[in-house]
Amino acid sequence: MQIYKNLLRPILFNFAPETAWGISDFALSQTWFWKLLGSTFEHHNDLLTSSVAGIPISNPVGLAAGYDKDCKFLGSLERLGFGYVMGGTVTKNPRPGNPKPRIIRLKDQNALINSLGFPGKGLTHAISEMSKLKSKPKRSVRVLSVSGTEISDITECHQKLEPFCDGIELNISSPNTKGLRIFQETSNLRSLIVSVNENRSKPLLVKMPPYKSQEGIDENALNLGRICMEEKVEGLTVSNTIPMDSDELAVGHGGLSGSPLFENTLEMVTSYKKEFGSGLEINACGGISTGYEAYEALKSGATSIQILTSLIYQGPKVVQNINRDLGELFMKNGDPRV
Secondary structure, rough: OOOHHHHHHHHHHOOOOOHHHHHHHHHHOOOHHHHHHOOOOOOOHHOOEEEEEEEEEEEOOEEEOOOOOOOOHHHHHHOOOOOOEEEEOOOOEEEOOOOOEEEEEEEHEEEEEOOOOOOOOOOOHHHHHHHHHHHOOOEEEEEEEEEEOOOOHHHHHHHHHHOOOOOEEEEEEOOOOOOOHHOOOOOHHHHHHHHHHHHHHOEEEEOOOOOHHHHHOOOHHHHHHHHHHHHHOOOOEEEOOOHHHEOOOOOOOEEEHHHHHHHHHHHHHHHHHHHHHOOEEEEEEEEOEEEEEEEEHHHHHOOEEEHHHHHHHHHOOHHHHHHHHHHHHHHHHOOOOO
């Protein structure tokens, strides 16, 4: 991590965020290099086995949707030691996303604000990339995130991508995509899940909208969770970026991710766990970057966690470091999930 923190990150952070992301993508495209590294970034500990939406995973740390939008680099990302990787978010049709600039760094907070708006090459391209990956050995569980503003489009994405992965996440909560919030209405969410369930054979997660815990429990969010449980969804991702205004973004607003979200994430996970018990597995997402924070998320009721912003700030050893420290906490304090 020190090489990344002291040498590579300063170089990358001299570039605009999306340019730096492109450089990282180029590095991930060098599959020979990641094969050469073998298991360098992995950390194996049987104490850490867990599940995401009922799918067994070797450790609870997953890659959140948004890092590999077109599912092109999942094979390389699997070598960073994740228990699962999530590709996408995939939409039916190609999307340019929102105008640039659409990512800003808050370096002093280890945070980002993005207004990306699901830029991607669409379903056909994602199928092509996953077809290439299907014949290669798996080093982690693979989950794909899909979204859209029409039930038929999302259902098509689900049906055509499900054969290539272990589970699907329905993203209903991006703050940067016009029209997406229609599925934050209970009747619309139920209709969406019913449509997806007609041809579903693998576990399903729903990525929930965030709320600010200091303002109290969001009853609408809990109602959405109740719909998920009634319609036999296996897991909830809790949650997405928190909406925030910024004059530095072309559209004037985006979603905050990174360290400032951590306490809010714990509060939301606790609320969902209290409401749904073992009826829905909780996948904690937001502000987690250390083994201690991962432990606290599991203690609050999650069975798995997701990271993305911490990968950008801490580099490729972040998963190994989280799992190593998490294992030590398990040995010292016991399994928080018991």
